[in-house]
Amino acid sequence: MAARGVFITFEGGDGSGKSTQIQSVRDWFESRGREVIVTREPGGTELGTEIRRLVQNGPEDVDARTEALLYAADRAYHVATVIAPALERGAVVLGDRYIDSSLAYQGAARSLGVDEIASLSAWATRGLYPSLTFLLDLPPEVGLHRHTDAPDRMERESMDFHERVRHEYLRLADAEPDRIVVIDAVGTIDEVFSEIRGVLVERFEGGSVTIDEADDAPLSAQEAPASSERPASLEAADKPREKSADKGSSRKPATMVGALGESQGALWDE
Ligand SMILES: Nc1ncnc2c1ncn2[C@@H]1O[C@H](COP(=O)(O)OP(=O)(O)OP(=O)(O)O)[C@@H](O)[C@H]1O
Ligand SMILES: Cc1cn([C@H]2C[C@H](O)[C@@H](COP(=O)(O)O)O2)c(=O)[nH]c1=O
Numbered sequence: 001m002a003a004r005g006v007f008i009t010f011e012g013g014d015g016s017g018k019s020t021q022i023q024s025v026r027d028w029f030e031s032r033g034r035e036v037i038v039t040r041e042p043g044g045t046e047l048g049t050e051i052r053r054l055v056q057n058g059p060e061d062v063d064a065r066t067e068a069l070l071y072a073a074d075r076a077y078h079v080a081t082v083i084a085p086a087l088e089r090g091a092v093v094l095g096d097r098y099i100d101s102s103l104a105y106q107g108a109a110r111s112l113g114v115d116e117i118a119s120l121s122a123w124a125t126r127g128l129y130p131s132l133t134f135l136l137d138l139p140p141e142v143g144l145h146r147h148t149d150a151p152d153r154m155e156r157e158s159m160d161f162h163e164r165v166r167h168e169y170l171r172l173a174d175a176e177p178d179r180i181v182v183i184d185a186v187g188t189i190d191e192v193f194s195e196i197r198g199v200l201v202e203r204f205e206g207g208s209v210t211i212d213e214a215d216d217a218p219l220s221a222q223e224a225p226a227s228s229e230r231p232a233s234l235e236a237a238d239k240p241r242e243k244s245a246d247k248g249s250s251r252k253p254a255t256m257v258g259a260l261g262e263s264q265g266a267l268w269d270e
Contacts, residue, residue: 005087006204007128009095011104012136013166014155015143016185017192021136022094024193028200029092037086040096042074044082056152064110068117071102076124084128098130100172100180105154108168109161132203134196135173136185140166143185 008025010018019040026036043052051074055067062070075098086093099121107114140162144155173180183195 005090006092006132007083007087007095007130008092009098009100009130009133010136011097011100011133011169011180012185013138013140013143013162013169015146016136016138017143017146017189018096018136020189021134021193021196022096025094025196025200028197029094035086035089035091037082037091037093038096039078039082039093041078041098041101042071044078044095045074047077048074056154058153060153064106064112067110068102068106068112068120071106072120072124075099075102075121079125079128095130098133099125100133100135100169103172104165104168109157109164114168129179131179132199133180134199135169135180135182136192137166137170137182138185 010022012018022038026038029036041048042055043049051070055062055070083093083095099118102117102121103114106112107117140159144151144162147155170182173182181199183192183199185192187195
């Protein structure tokens with residue numbers, strides 16, 4: 001039986017608690033004997049660390065298209081050298097940001113076009129999509145106030161920019177409810193993890209995928225829906241959402257087979 005990995009990403013505005021929650025999710029999988037890789041974008045590789053420095057604190061005159069291409073280059077190399085090899089060995093890959101960040105920040109907030117950025121990202125990743133994405137949702141002013149260090153180029157953008165990011169994230173979640181689970185990130189760290197844990201238990205401990213079925217499945221990659229097929233329910237940001245744990249069992253269980261191995265630490269120093 002070929003080893004199969006699981007690719008899970010964490011998305012949300014700046015300071016929404018992604019890195020904090022990833023540590024608990026890592027512990028959850030490791031305590032179940034899985035090899036876990038925690039990685040991030042930009043900066044999950046040495047090359048990516050250079051790109052991260054350039055996009056976050058490089059020249060102020062980097063234009064939106066250049067910025068989008070830098071994130072895409074980081075992602076292409078990251079997939080080829082870190083994510084795909086880890087999935088092939090059966091690891092659980094926890095990604096702090098991925099394609100949805102480019103759709104929300106460059107596609108929507110920078111007005112480059114979500115469809116254009118989706119095509120660029122699909123090309124850069126050869127169509128590798130996560131099977132599950134946690135969207136940590138909270139008002140941008142809350143996330144930005146959580147940071148104590150000096151704001152980077154993106155964090156210095158206007159509140160309107162960050163509202164557009166949030167709006168697009170919620171629109172994406174509305175369009176792909178099976179993959180993107182919206183988590184209310186306003187509560188305490190424990191409250192937020194409790195909501196995430198509920199989804200993990202439902203997907204990975206209560207799922208009904210058998211090893212044989214999972215073996216036929218693609219490598220945790222999902223076909224990207226054509227963005228023109230996405231419902232444009234732009235009221236998403238304004239309407240109350242149901243709690244992810246209450247969404248019922250219509251979601252497809254993700255695959256949970258693969259090699260058990262040693263855990264690895266984060267790929268960067270903070
Ligand atoms: N639920 C929470 N309530 C209050 N503070 C939190 C919560 N979650 C995280 N924090 C704190 O907020 C700050 C930002 O958290 P974290 O780095 O996890 O967010 P992030 O989404 O990864 O941020 P960024 O996108 O900017 O990297 C940290 O100081 C963290 O301790
Ligand atoms: C992957 C990706 C990231 N960004 C932005 C979003 C954030 O402001 C920074 C990353 O900082 P973090 O502390 O690691 O969250 O980069 C983006 O605009 N587009 C992307 O594709």
